[in-house]
Amino acid sequence: MMKSNVLNKHTTRNILLTIFVVVLAMAFVAALPKSARADDIIVPPVPDGLQVKAEEGKVFLVGHAIGTQNYECQPSGAGVAYILFTPEATLFSEDRGQIITHYFSPNLSIDPSDPNTDPKVVANGAIRATWQYKDTSTIWAATVPGGASTDQKFVELGAVAWLKLKVVGHQDGPTGGDKLSASTFVQRLNTHGGLPPSTGCSSLTDVGNKAFMPYRADYFFYK
Helix, strand or coil: CHHHHHHHHHHHHHHHHHHHHHHHHHHHHHHCCHHHCHHHCCCCCCCCCCCCCHHHCCEEEEEEEEEEEEEEEEEECCEEEEEEEEEEEEEECCCCCEEEEEEEEECCCCCCCCCCCCHHHHHCCCEEEEEEECCCCEEEEEEEEEEEECCCCCCCCCECCEEEEEEEEEECCCCCCCCCCCCCEEEEEEEEEECCCCCCCCCHHHCCCEEEEEEEEEEEEEC
């Protein structure tokens, strides 16, 4: 009889522990940021030419970028101008976790032996906007024709343009990471800052000057 009571106590304790774990897990899932779920990502209205059509993809990820737009003073036409040579930004999820690194790099997905590959693209290294997810999957993208806007009905004064970019290359991570690999388009929206300065690049003596301009933006990824 005593043994039966002990078994009953153990059984009851195990049941209560199981219930506690299930309830805790349900509470954790409920507490996850809603925007972490693809169906709940809200893309703001965008200028004409920046919409991603249904047949082009569905949004599945958003990252909030903090970083700099990096410029160098270079000869331009009869004078000089600041030229963007790379962004350097970290993209964060809604819960502030670091998820993506953004920069410029050569499109490593290009196959020079492919007869459809433009030799000029291979020759110049095909430097493209690049996003690398924390699983090391990487995509490269280029702005589509007409895919940049500074329309002040949408874009903050003094901010870099909003963009629509088409993915032109992708690569899984070395251990199989593929979070970004199926991406088709990327939008850069809700920008703040990032334009080149108005000083420091006015004559040939300024060539080589660099300016690292803070900016923020939201990047929306489609697949």
